[in-house]
Amino acid sequence: KEFAEISIKDIDQVANTSFPLCMRHLFEKGVGLKLDDALAFWRAEFSQKVGTERFDKEYAYSIRHNYGKEGKRTDYTPYSCQKIISSTPGVGDHHGCPYRHFRFTLKLMHFHLPQGHATRQNAVYHSEITFFLSTQTSTVKLTSKQIYDFYHDCFLLVCLLLESEENLRAALGKMGVSDRAVEDIMDKVRNRHYQLACTLTFEAVHDSSCDAGINHPNQYFSDSQKILQS
Numbered sequence: 252k253e254f255a256e257i258s259i260k261d262i263d264q265v266a267n268t269s270f271p272l273c274m275r276h277l278f279e280k281g282v283g284l285k286l287d288d289a290l291a292f293w294r295a296e297f298s299q300k301v302g303t304e305r306f307d308k309e310y311a312y313s314i315r316h317n318y319g320k321e322g323k324r325t326d327y328t329p330y331s332c333q334k335i336i337s338s339t340p341g342v343g344d345h346h347g348c349p350y351r352h353f354r355f356t357l358k359l360m361h362f363h364l365p366q367g368h369a370t371r372q373n374a375v376y377h378s379e380i381t382f383f384l385s386t387q388t389s390t391v392k393l394t395s396k397q398i399y400d401f402y403h404d405c406f407l408l409v410c411l412l413l414e415s416e417e418n419l420r421a422a423l424g425k426m427g428v429s430d431r432a433v434e435d436i437m438d439k440v441r442n443r444h445y446q447l448a449c450t451l452t453f454e455a456v457h458d459s460s461c462d463a464g465i466n467h468p469n470q471y472f473s474d475s476q477k478i479l480q481s
């Protein structure tokens with residue numbers, strides 16, 4: 252190990268100083284938490300929602316599985332930036348690269364309209380909201396009317412909400428990135444250079460250069476710890 256192993260009691264502080272944006276969004280296993288700490292962390296997070304008993308029964312297994320203690324006993328290596336960037340997070344998912352997905356992730360909400368109510372008089376039909384649907388290669392512009400028309404026949408209305416650029420700006424601001432640096436980062440994001448955006452963020456928050464660039468969330472973390480512990 253090139254930096255000291257972290258434990259559960261330090262996680263908030265370490266997350267604040269050394270997590271890249273994607274990991275701030277979702278505390279991940281790969282950062283070096285020991286299995287017992289990971290279980291304690293997720294038990295505390297989940298037990299309010301599902302209860303300790305259900306957690307132990309249903310969730311603890313997958314955590315132990317991720318650590319290679321169950322099933323095939325493979326210690327899963329966390330994804331590289333490239334893999335995260337090219338993934339498509341689903342509805343309600345929080346994983347993904349925020350530089351790409353804050354801007355382009357679309358949340359899909361399905362409303363089943365009772366028959367007879369899916370008429371052109373529907374208020375939603377008239378609210379002319381524009382949606383930008385982005386794929387890897389292109390951006391399509393759709394109005395709520397077009398979306399409504401498309402789904403009209405099956406009485407299903409799909410509402411797409413675009414997470415705005417503002418979310419990313421706000422997240423960077425929270426990390427202490429200066430306004431000027433935020434503009435440089437947004438510029439990279441607009442040109443779809445997400446890893447360069449992350450590298451600029453790293454340089455801004457650590458006030459130190461990162462010549463190799465960021466290509467793995469764990470590398471962001473370990474490079475950060477090396478700087479902070481030196």
Ligand code: SF4
Nearest residue numbers: 271273332348449468
């Ligand atoms: Fe995470 Fe990599 Fe995206 Fe940075 S570029 S936020 S490390 S996935």
